[in-house]
Amino acid sequence: MxxxxxxxxxxxxxxxxxxxxxxxxxxxxxxxxxxxxxxxxxxxxxxxxxxxxxxxxxxxxxxxxxxxxxxxxxxxxxxxxxxxxxxxxxxxxxxxxxxxxxxxxxxxxxxxxxxxxxxxxxxxxxxxxxxxxxxxxYSKVLEPHLGDPKPRPLPSCPPLVWAIAEPVNISAPVNLFKHQRLLSIEEGAMPNMLEKGPFNQHIIPEADHFHETGLDNSGSIPFMFLLSLGVIVAFFAFLLHKRRKRPRAGFMKRQRIKQLESYRRHIYSSP
Incomplete structure (x- = not known):
């Protein structure tokens, strides 16, 4: 070629x-x-x-x-x-x-x-x-020298250096959180623990367990809402009553002026 x-x-x-x-x-x-x-x-x-x-x-x-x-x-x-x-x-x-x-x-x-x-x-x-x-x-093929042109030696292929596997410590601190391995569960259906075993008579159904222990708090939510609403209404009613009971500033000013005028008449009318 x-x-x-x-x-x-x-x-x-x-x-x-x-x-x-x-x-x-x-x-x-x-x-x-x-x-x-x-x-x-x-x-x-x-x-x-x-x-x-x-x-x-x-x-x-x-x-x-x-x-x-x-x-x-x-x-x-x-x-x-x-x-x-x-x-x-x-x-x-x-x-x-x-x-x-x-x-x-x-x-x-x-x-x-x-x-x-x-x-x-x-x-x-x-x-x-x-x-x-x-x-x-200018050539990348010829050797940089005068005289007869000689080609550069072919570069050797870079070898692949594989990393050496080093075992690591598989133990971990107790406080280190780990996700559960999904593949660690064996294939097949999980056993029904409610049907097998001598301890199934001691298992309380979930719904009855909540009712018996008083943990079913679904009915306490409306009560707490109504109680909070009542407290808020009572607070605003107290503020409104207190504002109505307080005398107006204009009325107090007129009463004070009347008292001053009556006091002045009393002074001038006295001998």
Missing amino acids: AFGDGVYEGDIQIGVQKTVYSSGTSIIKFPADGFLLHRNLDDQGYQVINRVTVKATNVPILGVHQQGSSAGRIALFGDSNCLDSSHMSVDCFWLLETLLQYSAYGNLPPALTEQPTLPLPEVDTLPLRMEGNHLYR
Whole structure:
């Protein structure tokens, strides 16, 4: 599997979904039993060099392949601008989800499987990197040093470290509340304790027990209500009677004025 050195651009459509293939490359080497998706695009490299727009037909831009029934799956797509935020114009997250579904479960939508697959021409020499491009500064695949490019070592898969089970103290303080375990009750009907056992004659029915012990207080509620109502009525009647018994302020004032006038007459009339 290999990508070419051509640069292409254009609008692509897969089923009802659309995206933009901007400054992407093509697939020039792929297994014969794999699936390749071809589209007609503009040759951007030729356009930049010659300033002439040329239409390239049947450019392989997408490829999926499964290496055996029990091996892994791989998917190639020649452009990443529809996934990152640097030059995105129309996203292609739907395509990424489709490729992940294929790599994980081997499922491809009919919009891809119904497309015709064309064979690739034989390629003798693969594209080479330009000298002095300093790709190692930006690549996450190459080692960061001058000279011949060397790939970074593959990271090892992280092992799963299982936690060691440690027994804990199952005893608990006496004052710690615990809910009853519902699953601790065995299946089956509960025994009727009123019909079995020698002590059933000492069990008093619930209704008779309340009447005999005086715990049935259903009749005391109306009595307490009437008693409270009587106390409230008596209190308001006392306040009303006290207010009526108290003399009015105007009447007291007039009586005082009359007393002062009679006292003044008595003083002036005396020799």
